[in-house]
Amino acid sequence: MTLQPKQSMAAEIKAAIEAEIESGTLPPGALLDERTLAERFGVSRTPVREALQQLAAQNLVRIAPRVGVFVSRLSITQLRETLELLGELEAVAAKLAARRMDDEQRASLEASMAQCVEASNENNGKQFAEANATFHDLIYAGSHNEYLAQQIHSIRRLMQRYRPKIFLTPAQRQKALQDHRKLADAILHGDEVAAHDAMLQHAPVGTTGFSEFLSTLPASYLEGESGLGSSPPAAATGAKRSRGGVTGEEGDAKPRARRGLSRASAG
Structure with missing residues (x-):
C-alpha cells in the first residue's frame, strides 16, 4: 500500500x-x-x-x-524495573543462544567481540557503543526466538535515550569488555547456565551497577516518583x-x- x-x-x-x-x-x-x-x-x-x-x-x-x-x-523506580525486566529477558536470550547458535552465528559473535576490543583500544566511545549493540543483537538473533528478540528490542528502544553516556569512560568500556568475554565464552562453549548468569551480571540491575548507571544521568532526565504528572x-x-x-x-x-x-x- x-x-x-x-x-x-x-x-x-x-x-x-x-x-x-x-x-x-x-x-x-x-x-x-x-x-x-x-x-x-x-x-x-x-x-x-x-x-x-x-x-x-x-x-x-x-x-x-x-x-x-x-x-x-522515566522515574528511578521505572528505570530500575525496566532494567530488571530487560536483564531477565536478555539472560533468557543468552541461555537460548548457547543452546541454539549455529556455526555462522558463533563466528559472527567472535568477530563482534574483536570489534569491541578494537573500539576500546582506540578509545572510541561511539564506535564501542555501536559494536556493543551489534554484539547484543547477535545474541538475540542466536536465541532463534523471534518473539523474545522483538520484546527485548522494544525495551531497549525505550531505554536507549538513557544510554548515550554509558560508554564514555575507559573504565566503563573495560567493564563491558570483561562482561562480553564471559558471555561470549559461555555461549561459544554451549554453557547455558553460565551464559544466563553472565548476562544477568552484565545488566546494571544490582545495587552497585544501578547506582553507577544513575550516576551517569542528569537529574533532568528523571521523572518524579509520583508519576508522569509530577513536577x-x-x-x-x-x-x-x-x-x-x-x-x-x-x-x-x-x-x-x-x-x-x-x-x-x-x-
Whole structure:
C-alpha cells in the first residue's frame, strides 16, 4: 500500500525524531515545539502532529494538554524495573543462544567481540557503543526466538535515550569488555547456565551497577516518583532554545506555554 504524501511525511518526521531521541540528541524531558518542527521539515503542522502522536503511542514522547510535547522521562523506580525486566529477558536470550547458535552465528559473535576490543583500544566511545549493540543483537538473533528478540528490542528502544553516556569512560568500556568475554565464552562453549548468569551480571540491575548507571544521568532526565504528572526536577528548568524543534526541557514548559507554545492539539 502506497503511503499518501501526508502519511509518508509523518512517517519520515517520526523516524527522524525517534532517531534523535535514541541517540540522545533529544534528551529525556526535552520540549518539542510543533511550529519549529514544521519549519524544520518544511511542512504544515498536521504531519508533525501525527508524528508526535505516533511517538506518544510508543511512550517516546508525552503530550501534556495546554503545556506541550516532551521526550518521555522515566522515574528511578521505572528505570530500575525496566532494567530488571530487560536483564531477565536478555539472560533468557543468552541461555537460548548457547543452546541454539549455529556455526555462522558463533563466528559472527567472535568477530563482534574483536570489534569491541578494537573500539576500546582506540578509545572510541561511539564506535564501542555501536559494536556493543551489534554484539547484543547477535545474541538475540542466536536465541532463534523471534518473539523474545522483538520484546527485548522494544525495551531497549525505550531505554536507549538513557544510554548515550554509558560508554564514555575507559573504565566503563573495560567493564563491558570483561562482561562480553564471559558471555561470549559461555555461549561459544554451549554453557547455558553460565551464559544466563553472565548476562544477568552484565545488566546494571544490582545495587552497585544501578547506582553507577544513575550516576551517569542528569537529574533532568528523571521523572518524579509520583508519576508522569509530577513536577519535573529543578535541574530541568532554564534550557535555552536550540535547533530542531527543541525549545527547552519539561521544567521550562509552563512559562513558554504562556508565550504561545504550540500544542499537539492546536490547529
